[in-house]
Amino acid sequence: MAVALLxxxxxxxxxxxxxxAFALFAASLVTVLFLDLPSIVVVLxxxxxxxxxxxxxxPLFIFTGELMLRGxxxxxxxxxxxxxxxxxxxxxxxxxxxxxLFFGGVSGSAIADVSAVxxxxxxxxxxxxxxxxxxxxxxVSAALVALLVPPSHNLILYSAAAGGGLSxxxxxxxxxxxxxxxxxxxxxxxxxxxxxxxxxxxAFPGVRxxxxxxxxxxxxxxxxxxxxxxxxxxxFTAVESAAIAVVYALLVTALVYRALAWREFLxxxxxxxxxxxxxxxxIATASTFGWLLAYxxxxxxxxxLLRAVAHDRYAVLAMIVVFLLVLGTFMDxxxxxLICTPIFxxxxxxxxxxxxxxxxxxxxxxxxxxxxxxxxxxxxxGAAIGRIPVTQALRTIWPFYLAxxxxxxxxxxxxxxxxxxxxxxx
Amino acid sequence: MLQEDFERPRGAMAHLALACxxxxxxxxxxxxxxxxxxVFTRYVLxxxxxxxxxxxxxxxxxxxxxxAAAGVRGNxxxxxxxxxxxxxxxAQRVLQAFAALVAAGIGGLLLVCGAQLAAGDWTVAMPGxxxxxxxxxxxxxxxxxxxxxxxxxRVVTVLxxxxxx
Amino acid sequence: ALRAAAPGRVLTxxxxxxxxxxxxxxxxxxxDELERQTGGALSIRTYxxxxxxxxxDTVTLARHGALDITRVNMGTLNNPFxxxxxxxxxxxxxxxxxxxxxVDGAPGREILDAFAARDLVGLAFYDAGLRSFYNVRxxxxxxxxxxxxxxxxxxxxxxxxxVRAFGANxxxxxxxxxxxxxxxxxxxxxxNNIRGFDSSRQFEVARYWSNTQHAxxxxxxxxxxxxxEGLPASQRELLLATAQASVAVMRRLxxxxxxxxxxxxxxxxxxxxxxxxxxxxxxxxPVRTRxxxxxxxxxxxxxxxxxx
Ligand code: NA
Ligand code: NA
Numbered sequence: 001m002a003v004a005l006l007x008x009x010x011x012x013x014x015x016x017x018x019x020x021a022f023a024l025f026a027a028s029l030v031t032v033l034f035l036d037l038p039s040i041v042v043v044l045x046x047x048x049x050x051x052x053x054x055x056x057x058x059p060l061f062i063f064t065g066e067l068m069l070r071g072x073x074x075x076x077x078x079x080x081x082x083x084x085x086x087x088x089x090x091x092x093x094x095x096x097x098x099x100x101l102f103f104g105g106v107s108g109s110a111i112a113d114v115s116a117v118x119x120x121x122x123x124x125x126x127x128x129x130x131x132x133x134x135x136x137x138x139x140v141s142a143a144l145v146a147l148l149v150p151p152s153h154n155l156i157l158y159s160a161a162a163g164g165g166l167s168x169x170x171x172x173x174x175x176x177x178x179x180x181x182x183x184x185x186x187x188x189x190x191x192x193x194x195x196x197x198x199x200x201x202x203a204f205p206g207v208r209x210x211x212x213x214x215x216x217x218x219x220x221x222x223x224x225x226x227x228x229x230x231x232x233x234x235x236f237t238a239v240e241s242a243a244i245a246v247v248y249a250l251l252v253t254a255l256v257y258r259a260l261a262w263r264e265f266l267x268x269x270x271x272x273x274x275x276x277x278x279x280x281x282x283i284a285t286a287s288t289f290g291w292l293l294a295y296x297x298x299x300x301x302x303x304x305l306l307r308a309v310a311h312d313r314y315a316v317l318a319m320i321v322v323f324l325l326v327l328g329t330f331m332d333x334x335x336x337x338l339i340c341t342p343i344f345x346x347x348x349x350x351x352x353x354x355x356x357x358x359x360x361x362x363x364x365x366x367x368x369x370x371x372x373x374x375x376x377x378x379x380x381x382g383a384a385i386g387r388i389p390v391t392q393a394l395r396t397i398w399p400f401y402l403a404x405x406x407x408x409x410x411x412x413x414x415x416x417x418x419x420x421x422x423x424x425x426x
Numbered sequence: 427m428l429q430e431d432f433e434r435p436r437g438a439m440a441h442l443a444l445a446c447x448x449x450x451x452x453x454x455x456x457x458x459x460x461x462x463x464x465v466f467t468r469y470v471l472x473x474x475x476x477x478x479x480x481x482x483x484x485x486x487x488x489x490x491x492x493x494a495a496a497g498v499r500g501n502x503x504x505x506x507x508x509x510x511x512x513x514x515x516x517a518q519r520v521l522q523a524f525a526a527l528v529a530a531g532i533g534g535l536l537l538v539c540g541a542q543l544a545a546g547d548w549t550v551a552m553p554g555x556x557x558x559x560x561x562x563x564x565x566x567x568x569x570x571x572x573x574x575x576x577x578x579x580r581v582v583t584v585l586x587x588x589x590x591x
Numbered sequence: 592a593l594r595a596a597a598p599g600r601v602l603t604x605x606x607x608x609x610x611x612x613x614x615x616x617x618x619x620x621x622x623d624e625l626e627r628q629t630g631g632a633l634s635i636r637t638y639x640x641x642x643x644x645x646x647x648d649t650v651t652l653a654r655h656g657a658l659d660i661t662r663v664n665m666g667t668l669n670n671p672f673x674x675x676x677x678x679x680x681x682x683x684x685x686x687x688x689x690x691x692x693x694v695d696g697a698p699g700r701e702i703l704d705a706f707a708a709r710d711l712v713g714l715a716f717y718d719a720g721l722r723s724f725y726n727v728r729x730x731x732x733x734x735x736x737x738x739x740x741x742x743x744x745x746x747x748x749x750x751x752x753x754v755r756a757f758g759a760n761x762x763x764x765x766x767x768x769x770x771x772x773x774x775x776x777x778x779x780x781x782x783n784n785i786r787g788f789d790s791s792r793q794f795e796v797a798r799y800w801s802n803t804q805h806a807x808x809x810x811x812x813x814x815x816x817x818x819x820e821g822l823p824a825s826q827r828e829l830l831l832a833t834a835q836a837s838v839a840v841m842r843r844l845x846x847x848x849x850x851x852x853x854x855x856x857x858x859x860x861x862x863x864x865x866x867x868x869x870x871x872x873x874x875x876x877p878v879r880t881r882x883x884x885x886x887x888x889x890x891x892x893x894x895x896x897x898x899x
């Protein structure tokens with residue numbers, strides 16, 4: 001009864017347009033009152049949810065992303081990618097995917113990536129004769145790559161939602177091979193479409209031009225390397241490396257590129273602040289929701305339920321993936337991670353699924369939801385940048401859906417794709 | 427929307443929202459500085475202070491709550507608005523006012539319970555710092571109050587507006 | 592879904608240790624006893640493994656009546672209940688037997704009563720064994736070896752002062768966060784008893800255990816005063832008596848668990864080493880002197896020493 005109330009009120013409030021964070025809070029409050037618990041619990045758990053040291057890296061990486069976007073680091077990374085693969089069929093479309101592989105390394109947010117990379121690439125692609133729907137579709141699906149490239153704040157979120165016992169370094173490493181796989185698969189899809197539609201091919205700009213752009217993009221590449229090596233070698237913690245990334249991005253843009261005006265800096269701070277508030281507040285209120293799930297013993301019930309219908313880990317994983325895909329069509333990624341981790345991670349563990357592998361599957365599955373209707377923030381942002389209705393993008397996006405699903409299936413059912421690299425690096 | 431506010435805030439509430447963003451942004455910058463100080467003390471002075479984690483958490487909740495409050499005014503919180511946009515304008519406004527009322531109620535509860543929690547732990551020392559433990563709940567309470575204020579403003583604007591705003 | 596509805600009152604209890612840990616098992620034993628003696632009118636549902644939050648948060652939940660019982664380490668209680676610092680002072684007790692005599696006797700009674708000041712009822716003390724340091728970097732033989740190490744301590748100023756006195760850098764952190772903090776090198780190590788080191792799996796990252804044996808810091812079993820007063824008088828008495836009776840059960844399980852853990856850790860490749868105990872005693876002395884300047888602590892200290 002209490003469980004039905006918790007989910008029912010949450011779903012109802014979401015449906016009538018109450019933002020996720022407030023719907024989580026209100027549903028928890030109603031349930032707490034129904035259980036005859038003091039309402040201060042909801043406030044206390046909201047505070048506790050934001051009181052974990054593992055969350056500190058999130059706002060700092062968001063801040064870094066904003067600084068890179070406004071200070072020219074992202075632009076130069078795109079420039080490099082363009083020089084590298086612009087001459088392949090589908091040219092700029094391939095650049096788009098590759099730029100996400102580079103840029104996604106720092107922003108960690110699919111929406112930031114689609115606004116940053118898509119904002120630069122979509123107009124460029126349209127100018128060079130690509131159809132708008134193709135430009136939008138390749139951009140939004142390429143944002144999936146960035147979800148998995150370290151550092152991914154979604155993986156940090158997953159680690160926190162899992163109770164903080166999972167190594168962030170392992171999770172970051174686990175995302176790398178799936179991200180590369182996604183890159184190759186999406187580039188292949190883009191190539192096939194480009195060939196069928198007969199898009200033109202650009203000339204290779206020459207080794208010299210590639211080198212010039214490499215030099216220009218070097219500080220940005222160094223930032224990605226700094227973060228990854230710093231954390232991996234144990235020189236910095238994830239949080240410290242995020243703080244260093246902020247200052248580094250600030251110094252590069254202000255002193256090396258001389259691109260960051262005072263006003264731009266303020267806008268970067270304001271942008272990062274806005275995203276931080278929204279994301280952290282959902283994390284905090286989801287913690288109350290999660291507390292109630294534990295209090296009402298929902299994870300145990302979910303394990304029992306799945307035990308009754310499925311008998312091996314792949315059947316369980318398949319059921320969870322299908323469920324998450326459905327949920328993901330109408331939920332954003334951060335709340336999906338925060339709400340589903342406490343329910344499904346114990347199930348996954350009970351069936352012997354590695355929690356690191358499960359995290360990658362969860363993020364990939366939820367990430368696909370970001371580009372599906374009815375609620376797909378990345379798809380919406382992409383369509384808005386490309387100035388086409390969402391329905392028009394949807395008519396031709398299916399090859400990218402197929403590519404993403406193929407990668408998801410591989411990643412879900414071949415654990416080694418996620419677990420090989422962390423084991424090698426450990 | 428936020429950026430326009432940044433350039434030329436209009437009215438007391440816009441200034442208040444800007445102040446929230448400034449406080450949250452400053453907290454964000456301070457988090458980076460505190461963490462850098464920690465790296466510096468560890469590698470250069472070979473002695474890292476015990477106050478950095480608790481202080482960072484205090485700054486984190488400050489950034490979160492003030493930015494979340496400003497986000498109520500800027501309509502930044504993510505949600506599921508498909509059904510909403512399919513409805514006639516009149517029904518849309520009713521639901522928008524309802525959502526704002528929910529946010530106002532939550533803000534009010536955060537204000538009151540946050541203050542209670544802060545008072546309850548005010549005489550306890552926060553480990554590693556000389557600050558009261560209750561201070562950790564102050565941003566929650568203040569941010570909740572501001573959230574309620576901005577949400578009530580929204581209720582009024584939505585109900586007054588001639589069309590969808 | 593909640594477990595099959597028991598007809599009587601079901602108290603909720605939180606513990607951050609996993610199922611099977613002696614403290615969790617002792618509360619389960621309490622539940623069985625209460626259920627048997629009341630014919631099912633009173634029992635306890637335990638939430639283990641920190642499902643309901645960090646220790647300090649469960650204390651606040653209990654204070655407000657959102658949770659009925661919580662089992663927390665004394666270190667977590669040092670700042671809100673300053674009198675508990677005496678149980679965490681370095682080298683305060685001579686032996687396990689001495690510590691047990693103190694908490695079973697008048698000093699223990701006085702500390703349990705002190706929890707009433709903040710809406711809690713002290714039900715019992717559980718053992719937590721002797722605490723020592725472990726870390727990812729090197730064996731510690733003297734306080735000098737601790738220089739520069741960043742170590743997790745419970746959220747307690749007494750522990751922070753002690754670690755500083757030994758020459759290391761303390762950082763207050765939830766116990767549940769220590770594993771990933773060590774793995775990501777946010778910290779170099781921590782200190783705890785051998786059973787907690789084992790069950791938290793922190794031995795997978797921290798391979799050096801040094802027998803500093805610096806403090807006991809027993810566990811406290813606390814109840815929400817609001818929930819306690821909501822029970823009929825007969826059940827209140829039964830609950831207090833059962834909690835006291837569970838101490839012996841817990842200690843038996845504890846002694847077995849400690850021995851098993853030590854064997855398992857040694858077999859698992861953890862490097863154990865003994866330390867220069869007099870040097871650690873000397874380094875801890877200023878911390879003791881400063882704490883014992885508090886007249887309440889000094890009075891308790893004298894009564895504890897009298898039991899030595
Ligand atoms: Na990323
Ligand atoms: Na979706």
